[in-house]
Amino acid sequence: MHHYRTFHSFLTGVALCCTTVAMAQAARVPQFSSPEVKADNTVAFKLYAPAAKEVKLSAQFEKAAVPMTRDSAGVWSVTVGPVKPDMYPYNFVVDGMAVADPKNSAIFPNEGFQNSLVEITGSTPLVHTVQNVPHGTLAYRYYTSPELGTRPVVVYTPPGYEKEGSKKYPVLYLFHGTTDLEETWTKVGRANIILDNLIAQGKAVPMIIVMPYGRAYPKISKSSGSLRNWDNLQEIKKDFLDHMIPFVEQNYRVKADNNNRAVAGFSGGGGTSLFLGLNNPDLFRWVVGFAPGMLKEEFDRNNAVAFANPSLTNQRLKLFWIGVGKEDMLYPVIGDYLKVLDDKGIKHETFISEGGHTWMNCKLFLSTVAPKLFK
């Protein structure tokens, strides 16, 4: 038995792996691509799982998992659609085990599950489609907190930022959902591409977007539940006020006042954004929740400053915006929350979409609210 494949077959093989195990496998595995998006917006998915008894496609454009069919080589496949153009998470369920698509390098950054991403572009570019317009820069940075150590953050600066030596910009702080990472708002939410396109169309003000990591790890463990949990909120608030905002304002040309500071977030991170935004009027006059995570018994505690003086709150906030999908499991509790806001006379805008607790809705929410900010 040869430990190494020959040099030529190695270098020309598609699976450039490094261990002898992986290389031996590569010799046997049938070659194919997945996913394949066709011109008619149907999509073919394939997975090599020779010993599996049942494989299903679990995709967020389908209401239920779709059975896949095995060929004689052990490759399971299914073609679905036409699918409405968008970018969707999906995975395969192999005899009850959920796995990402090994053939697809577009991966949903997450600490709790692994999904792949499929983009159906369609004939007209969408607001999150990469287009030939001026592009901003995504910076992967670290900042240091004595409490939490070296922390990652992703910062979007708009097109032209580097060349405009003195121009200052407003800042949107944008929190991901529970189990997501600081990359999720760009890799799944396309926040950078959405802003590139909106700025190119003159619809949004050029702004900086700061995307922190929303869990106060290692103080709050990675398996500790929602980001809107009280203990996490306290740690994140401290980190945010003492380290994150100072890091941003020392390292970027920002307009450092509450007229030019917005906070938004999705799901558990929407709980964070409302908590930070509504209790710190000196910091934020723009507060946004995308299907924000909240519990009814926490409304009063988490909104204490805003609820204490509704008319002052209305004077302070330039925009208080909440988006949620009708099929979102949080729609009922968010409905209760909106009713409380109405009862108290706290002004807010709502945007009720179709669909559920998804990143397709996040892209829609961000592209809807971004044109309203800092105007």
Added chain:
Amino acid sequence: MHHYRTFHSFLTGVALCCTTVAMAQAARVPQFSSPEVKADNTVAFKLYAPAAKEVKLSAQFEKAAVPMTRDSAGVWSVTVGPVKPDMYPYNFVVDGMAVADPKNSAIFPNEGFQNSLVEITGSTPLVHTVQNVPHGTLAYRYYTSPELGTRPVVVYTPPGYEKEGSKKYPVLYLFHGTTDLEETWTKVGRANIILDNLIAQGKAVPMIIVMPYGRAYPKISKSSGSLRNWDNLQEIKKDFLDHMIPFVEQNYRVKADNNNRAVAGFSGGGGTSLFLGLNNPDLFRWVVGFAPGMLKEEFDRNNAVAFANPSLTNQRLKLFWIGVGKEDMLYPVIGDYLKVLDDKGIKHETFISEGGHTWMNCKLFLSTVAPKLFK
């Protein structure tokens, strides 16, 4: 059957998924973490695969795949080591199907396979360990090529770059291996962290590192074999000279001369770096290959300019450096190549390490050669 779990259990559950399918699964799946690195450098790996007949751990610190054991809940596990401190790729082989670790958000960016990453830090920080030193910035950018469209590139600028308004820097162009992506040199190779640490220690000159996407997609398909294939080299050369270098030199404060321009690459991308470096002496005086991909019958063609006049080549090059591991499958052909260089009298430095065609070696090679550059 309930389509949605209750609100409270949803928000506090660790698997904040969005589809009813995933949510129903989450209710049944046992909770655990993977991998878990222990204080004694042993590592526990776990995978939920209730219907699998055989699950193995395929990790690059083991010579062969290690069988895992199933518990009554369907969770397979194994504890291995102590493992020599480093960061290693691994995956699970489930009845012949290779999958990444669904519990681990550290993923090896690759178009050909999916591996996870496990970091064993040990008691002393390694050269690629994130430490409390000044950190550079990683910028995810796009540039546009009429031939290849909107292309991604990752650019490392050293600590302090943003604050030093006029200082100019040398540039290292750094190519990934075949099937890797523009993120692989940072997420797997830790190029940014290695430079942060070497700069903090005064061992390396502060430099910019440009990490392009090395495949001329869509002209050259993603399944077209090694990056050092001739057709890919021609397209990448054109893109590199006409678009990549101009993009970098227009957008960053660089010393734009061949004394301050280096090119390096791993595997198929090492073939690219030698091809670009040795045939363009006006551009590069620092040429580096990390286990560079090459075929014996291509030596003359791919090195035409350097081979045409060895003494002139020796005058032009300040450093021609090649690193390779003794267990690398490319070691024999690289040995042949080094003999040709000796026969022709072309000066070069070699660095022969233990180990194979791995990113553990890439980190070692980069941290070894970076202190030699631009001095």
